[in-house]
Amino acid sequence: MFFAQEDSLGLVEHEEGLQFRAICTYERLYQAGLVPGQFLAVTAPDWNNDDAQEFLLVRFLHVTTQREGMLDTCALHGRVIGHCRFDKRTADLFYYAGLPAYGAPMLAPACACHALPEVLLQTILALPGHSFELGHVRWSEHIGPQPQRVSVVMNLDEIVGKRTAMFGKTRLGKSNVVKLLMQGVLEATAKTRHVGQLVFDVNGEYAHNNPQDGNFSIAAAYPERVVVYHLSSHARGKAEFLRYNFYDIPDRALAIFSELLAPAILETPEVRNFLMIRLPEMAALRQGSSEARIIAFRKLCLYWTLLQDAGFEAGENVRTEITDCGVANAGFSQGLRMAAWQAIRSKVAPPLPADFDEMNEEIRVISIFALKYPNDPNLRTNRGEVFDDEDRTIQRLLCQTNSVGPFFLRECQQFHSPHATDFVHTTLRALNEGKTVIIDLGSANERIMRYFSRVISMAIFVQQERKFITNAMGKFFVQIYFEEAHMIFPVEAAGKHSTDIYARFAKEGAKFGIGIIYCTQSPTSISYSLLTQTENFFVGHLSSRTDVDVLASVQSLFSPVKHDIMQCRLPGFMRVLTHSRRFVLPVQTKRFDPRERR
Structure with missing residues (x-):
């Protein structure tokens, strides 16, 4: 008894x-x-x-x-x-x-x-299955003369495939709890590898070593299971970078430029016209009729020359294409070449271009000639004009005849590398192998953060949806961590963008094995529809009565502890409500220490 x-x-x-x-x-x-x-x-x-x-x-x-x-x-x-x-x-x-x-x-x-x-308290708090320690019960800031120190565990099934919220003022332990959850998932899936984690790290605190964590980060503690992509080029040690090779993806490049360029640049008419062009894929150089291949090659040569003049370094792929296809002359007749070189460079036309640099120079010469002498008969063939309206749009930028020039693209130069691989594909592959991928966005502004977050998130959703439709998902899950969640799930977005990728995460993610962990300071800054779908809550100190009222309206179990949430400010002291436990539990979370796994 x-x-x-x-x-x-x-x-x-x-x-x-x-x-x-x-x-x-x-x-x-x-x-x-x-x-x-x-x-x-x-x-x-x-x-x-x-x-x-x-x-x-x-x-x-x-x-x-x-x-x-x-x-x-x-x-x-x-x-x-x-x-x-x-x-x-x-x-x-x-x-x-x-x-x-x-x-x-x-x-x-x-x-x-x-x-x-x-x-009895230990029995009430026990959870079956793969569990990891979160901290211990702490009833209030004052622990009393006979403090209980009952451990609190978190179950892997409580987290994966669920929606988890982290609320509280800054510097009071939200990120520490996120690290504990990430570490717990890594430890619990050490053998099964059935959960991949993706972290959008807006402050670099998960990718880089931190003195308060024993000078270890998640990335440093689990090097064999963590992949880090950096946006900044100043990353130390082994690093992967969020980069595109814009030469190799002409069919997608302009859409990417539309996302990465500043709004003021996008408002320029010449830039808008350029971004509306539909460039062919690289595969078009080897498919279709010979005439179609020449037209595609000519358009790509114009685009490639524009990139070079904007300061984008070319990689081996495009140089090989130029070398292989240069003798095709991009459809330029010998009469056009002779007239252009004579008029623009005052010299006889050189032999046909044999490499990337020679082709670029010829493209510049003939483009200047075409804009300066648009009625020259050499610019016409039996089938029509050599250059169409899209070509002329690129030529005007290339030759700076519209006061814009190729320099508007330099803002995107930081996202280019001649050695870049498809980081979206490699991210999906790493997640499928049960790894944790950290996207270090510490040096990015809000617009760039939104872009990379959306691109990768959409790819994950499409992959998981495809697995679900083909009955290939099994027990595999993807956990996505969002810092500064008010930028991703703003309150004003509720009900307005039902097809937005983040809205689909909130409503359909669980069905496709996608769990989200989102962190922000205030519940009132988050879409109310997401709050109502959330299963797990970690709540630190909130000073606003409006915040705690919103929280209590979403989860009535928080009503009895509203005063405590506003009063207690101890770092790491959380009010925790999880999927299985039907009461709010006050928890003093432990400090993240990656050395525990050794």
């Missing part, structure tokens, strides 16, 4: 709904070391039999005093959270929300309030 009558704090005197009070003495309360928020138990002798012990799980709220004659007594006030049944034969404990079928405490005159034994 867990609850002996002589160990009770006092008898329950009054009950109204889920609220109750028990009469006790100050000495009993002091000896028990109770603090507000602590879990207690209410039970009666007839709730205990040979098979089971039943009790009400209650939360201690506060104490009032009253004088009866010459004596001062205390009234312990609490609120029923739910009721529990401990099976004595199997040692299993079952939790049920609300009051039991046999009614409220007032139905049993001998109901007494007890401190909850640690062994």
